[in-house]
Amino acid sequence: MKRPERMNALLELLGERGRLDVDEAATALEVSAATMRRDMDALAEQQLLKRTRGGAVLSSVAYDLPIRYKGGHHAVQKQAVAEAAARMVGRGDVVGLSGGTTTTEVARVLATRPDFAEPGPHAHLTIVTNSLNIANELAVRPQIKIVLTGGVAHSRSFELSGPFSELVLRQLTLDVAFIGVNGIDPRWGATVHDEAEATTNRLMAQRSARAVAVADSSKLGRRCFAHVGGPDVFGMFITDDGMDEASRADFTDSGWKVLRASPREDD
Incomplete structure (x- = not known):
């Protein structure tokens, strides 16, 4: 396991348990205690954890991992969700994408679709x-028009939020919006860690003809601080086939329309 992957795994393990000692973490990740101490020290310098005598605990500011540490988590599942989402988009559509690793994967799938990459005098797709x-990733694609909302940048998620974002979104109408979430629950709905991002993401959903929540199945049953919306806001929820039948029934009974996406056989 390479160091970035190992540090991702350490942060995820710490997020599950809240506290780890060096030997426990070293055993779980199959490295030496010395290697684990160095990893913990490096993450402590970034304020992603707090070192204790013999281990580490979650940092008080590490309520959400920076997006650069999350891209490799559940990659196959995110890809399946992204491909299912991209199939809902047609040429000429105006598509809203909130921040997040799953919506980033949606953007990548859209960017590589042959019908959106064909040369021509006009953009084949507009991304808001x-x-x-x-x-940043899509700006180099000449056949995709990029509209960035503006706003205050969040250092962990790279999302823009606040009054400037809302001012722009209120002037636009979207064909479909894909909104990434940190947690989704049949009763509590879609939630994220930051209240400003929740407001911006909810408005993006409301400005679209179709609003779709996207999240891999690891987010199921999680409830985070800020509410984005339930089935009153989202016409559909796309997840992967890690959702079992009981969970699907809970969502549909609460009014959600659920699409479970399966990974491609060659993944």
């Missing part, structure tokens, strides 16, 4: 996003 990293 409050995500700095999505805008």
Whole structure:
């Protein structure tokens, strides 16, 4: 396991348990105690964890991992969700994308679709996003028009939010919006860690003809701080086939329309 992958795994393990000692983490990740101490020290310097005598605990500011640490988590599942989402998009559509690793994958699938890459005098697709990293990736695609909302940048998610974002979104109408979430629950709906991002993401959903929540199955049953919306806001929820039948029934009974996406056989 390479160091970035190992540090991702360490942060995820710490997020599950809240506290780890060096030996416990070293055993779980199959490295030496010395290697684990170095990894913990490096993450502590970035304020992603707090070192304790013999281990580490979650940092008080690490309520959400920076997006650069999350891209490799559940990659196959995110790809399946992204491909299912991209099939809902037609040539000429105006598509809203919130920030997040799953919506970033949606952007990548859309960017590589042959019908959106054909040369021509006009853009084949318009992407409206409050995500700095999505805008950065797609800006080099001449046949995709990028509209960035503006706003205050969040250092962990690379999302723009606040009054400037809302001012732009209120002037636009979207054909479909894909909104990434940190947690989704049949009763509590879609939630994220930051209240400003929740407001911006909810408005993006409301400005679209179709609003779709996208999340891999690891987000199921999680409830985070800020509410984005339930089936009153989202016409559909796309997840992967890690959702079992009981969970699907809970969502549909609560009014959600659920699409479970399966990975491609060659993944």
